[in-house]
Amino acid sequence: MKKKIACLHAHYSNIQYIQNALTSDELELVHFVDPGLMSRITSDNNFDEGQAKNKVIEQIEWIAQANVEAILITCTNYIALLEEDRLHTSIPIIKIDEPFFSSVCSITEPQVLLFTNPATVEGTMRRLNEFASIQDKPIHIEARVIENTFELIMQGKNEQYVEELSKYIKGILASEKNKKISVAQLSMVESAVKVEQELNVKIGNPLDSLIIHFESLLLN
DSSP, X not given: OOEEEEEEESSTHHHHHHHHHHOOTTEEEEEEEOTHHHHHHHHOXXXXXXXXXXXXXXXXXXXXXXXXXXXXXXXXXXXXXXXXGGOOOOOOEEETHHHHHHHHHTOOSOEEEEESOGGGHHHHHHHHHHHHHHTTOOXXXXXXXXXXXXXXXXXXXXXXXXXXXXXXXHHHHHHOTTOEEXXXXXXXXXXXXXXXXXXXXXXXXXXXXXXXXXXXXXXX
């Protein structure tokens, strides 16, 4: 019998990445998308963090009533806002960044962690540093935002987005050869894979780590 997994996204573009990566005879994925919360956070000065946290709790508890066995959250901002001790549900919450953090923390060399959405940097880095501290893993990571690119994906200019990111990643590989590179957002995975295939290098991304995590879940 298939395991029914709910997936909560902050943007519709994330559906294809998760659907393609986790398609399995053993899984049924049900997608829930709400870009409105991130829009309110970034554009409405009267919408504070407390209201945002309440909205995330409301969303998770509503999804939990959809007869699912687990909820996967693909937005790092949602994850950073989630206060699990306030949830009135025992359904497991799978956070896309935790398997990724585990992978990142296994690297001892200097790393560059790339973002296109500036709004995700603070929450992601805070959670990454907390994760590394709990795991007692010293990390040497520099977060960088690829400026003026996130609006491309929001405008549906996917090909231009992929090309801009690929060019930026190649620039780092050419000028900073001693550093490992990872991309922090699902929307960046296509660019990372493109560079990997073209240059025969490894670029870390949250999707690879998530696939491995789900494979271990299905074995249990």
